Each structure stands twice: as C-alpha cells, then as structure tokens.
Amino acid sequence: MNDLALEVKNLSFTYPDGTQALSGINFSVRDGERVGFIGGNGAGKSTLLLHLNGTLRSNGSVKIFGLEINDKNIHCIRKRVGLIFQNPDDQLFMPTVFDDVSFGPVNMNLEKDEIIRRSREALSVAGMEHNIKRSSHHLSFGEKKRVSFATVLSMKPDIILLDEPTANLDPGGRRELIDFLKTIKTTKIIASHDLEMIYRLCGRTMLLNKGRIIADGETQEMLIDKELLESNALEAPLALYLSG
Numbered sequence: 001m002n003d004l005a006l007e008v009k010n011l012s013f014t015y016p017d018g019t020q021a022l023s024g025i026n027f028s029v030r031d032g033e034r035v036g037f038i039g040g041n042g043a044g045k046s047t048l049l050l051h052l053n054g055t056l057r058s059n060g061s062v063k064i065f066g067l068e069i070n071d072k073n074i075h076c077i078r079k080r081v082g083l084i085f086q087n088p089d090d091q092l093f094m095p096t097v098f099d100d101v102s103f104g105p106v107n108m109n110l111e112k113d114e115i116i117r118r119s120r121e122a123l124s125v126a127g128m129e130h131n132i133k134r135s136s137h138h139l140s141f142g143e144k145k146r147v148s149f150a151t152v153l154s155m156k157p158d159i160i161l162l163d164e165p166t167a168n169l170d171p172g173g174r175r176e177l178i179d180f181l182k183t184i185k186t187t188k189i190i191a192s193h194d195l196e197m198i199y200r201l202c203g204r205t206m207l208l209n210k211g212r213i214i215a216d217g218e219t220q221e222m223l224i225d226k227e228l229l230e231s232n233a234l235e236a237p238l239a240l241y242l243s244g
C-alpha cells in the first residue's frame with residue numbers, strides 16, 4: 001500500500017463568480033497522520049477539503065493512496081475519503097438516523113446484514129445507537145454532529161476530513177468529541193479555528209492565508225508563534241501556555 005495517504009500538487013481553484021480560493025497548493029500527508037488546517041475566515045480551508053474527496057475539482061492533481069482523482073474513479077474515492085461537513089444539516093437528509101447512517105453502505109452495494117452491522121457499529125462508536133429509529137431532524141445539534149460522524153464511519157473510509165468539528169458544541173460535547181476523535185486511528189485532516197482542539201489532536205498543522213499554505217510544521221511550534229498567528233487572524237490557545 002502507498003505510504004502517502006494524500007498527495008496534492010499545484011492545486012489552484014477559482015469559484016465561478018471569479019473568487020480565487022486556492023493558489024498553488026502543494027503538500028502530502030502520510031498514512032495515519034493527523035493534520036490540522038488553520039487560517040482566518042475565507043482562507044480557503046473548506047474549499048481545500050472539498051477538493052480532497054473530489055467534490056470540487058480543478059487544475060492540479062490530488063492523489064489518494066497514489067490514485068489520482070478523476071471522473072472514472074470518483075465513486076471509489078468517495079468511499080475511501082469521508083467528509084464531515086461543518087453543518088450536520090448538510091450531511092443528514094434521510095427520514096431516520098438509521099437511513100442516514102446506512103446510506104453509504106447501501107450505495108456500496110453491501111449485503112443487507114453487513115449494512116445493518118456497519119450502521120449499528122458506527123452509531124455505537126459515535127454513542128448514538130439508542131437514537132437509531134429517530135428522525136435526524138429532531139436531534140440536538142451535538143447529536144446530529146455525532147450522527148454525521150456515524151454516516152462517514154459506516155463507510156470505513158481510509159481518510160476522514162472534518163470541517164470545524166467542534167463548532168457550536170457545548171464544552172462537554174466538545175471534550176467528548178475530542179476524546180472520541182483521539183480513539184479513531186484513521187488518517188484525519190481537520191480544518192478549524194479551534195486551535196486548542198487542533199493542538200490536542202494534530203501533530204502537524206498547515207496555516208492557510210488567501211488560498212496559500214504559508215506555514216507547515218509541528219503544531220506545538222506553530223501554536224506558540226504569537227506573531228504568526230495574530231498576523232493571520234488567529235490567537236494562540238490559552239491551554240498551551242497553561243500546560244507549559
């Protein structure tokens with residue numbers, strides 16, 4: 001198996017209205033790495049994540065375990081790279097929690113028993129099995145977020161992309177989510193303004209500004225660089241200082 005989970009070369013992207021969101025992005029991520037993407041509003045974090053599972057495509061190349069994303073393999077890529085949106089309402093659209101979580105496995109043409117097994121397992125890992133029969137739209141925000149994770153986990157992806165996973169969670173829910181994410185060993189790419197969460201989960205961080213990667217290095221080192229953070233609309237997390 002290719003040791004590089006992700007390889008991005010010369011990726012640039014302009015939205016149809018002419019907004020240039022990404023410019024000359026190059027990086028690679030090893031299998032099993034946990035990488036944070038940080039940067040102010042509009043830096044290009046979400047746009048970049050959307051390129052990593054082929055939702056958006058442009059010039060430049062994105063390879064997943066050595067396989068370049070193209071029209072022919074996009075179906076297979078979506079199974080291997082799971083994207084968890086910032087807003088769970090963008091992820092959940094079926095009548096019940098079970099329908100949402102089994103949607104991926106059903107589309108993978110798995111046997112019925114395997115679909116049920118995977119869906120139950122994913123909901124159990126996400127702490128949501130007791131809600132299996134409920135309507136996703138009746139759940140609290142944090143519960144919807146957990147079900148969103150389950151919809152991706154049920155596909156057993158090789159790479160998980162998370163866009164602002166802790167946004168709008170209460171402190172307890174946020175703590176639980178961080179602990180939960182620590183237990184999942186899959187390669188993870190996390191875009192967020194929550195630098196303390198990035199510090200706890202990601203050994204490596206890349207800083208984006210105006211669609212360019214302007215720093216790539218050890219999270220611990222980057223997050224104590226007050227000048228770098230403050231000149232990029234960010235702020236060093238207090239916990240880093242408190243923990244010495």
Ligand SMILES: Nc1ncnc2c1ncn2[C@@H]1O[C@H](COP(=O)(O)OP(=O)(O)OP(=O)(O)O)[C@@H](O)[C@H]1O
Nearest residue numbers: 015017019021039040041042043044045046047048
């Ligand atoms: N659908 C769209 N059409 C046009 N421009 C867009 C669209 N989505 C994003 N953009 C623009 O692309 C740039 C990057 O946006 P993106 O959402 O990727 O930033 P971000 O780093 O995720 O920001 P945030 O921290 O606010 O989530 C911004 O200038 C934004 O205005």
Ligand SMILES: [Mg+2]
Nearest residue numbers: 045046047163
């Ligand atoms: Mg975003």
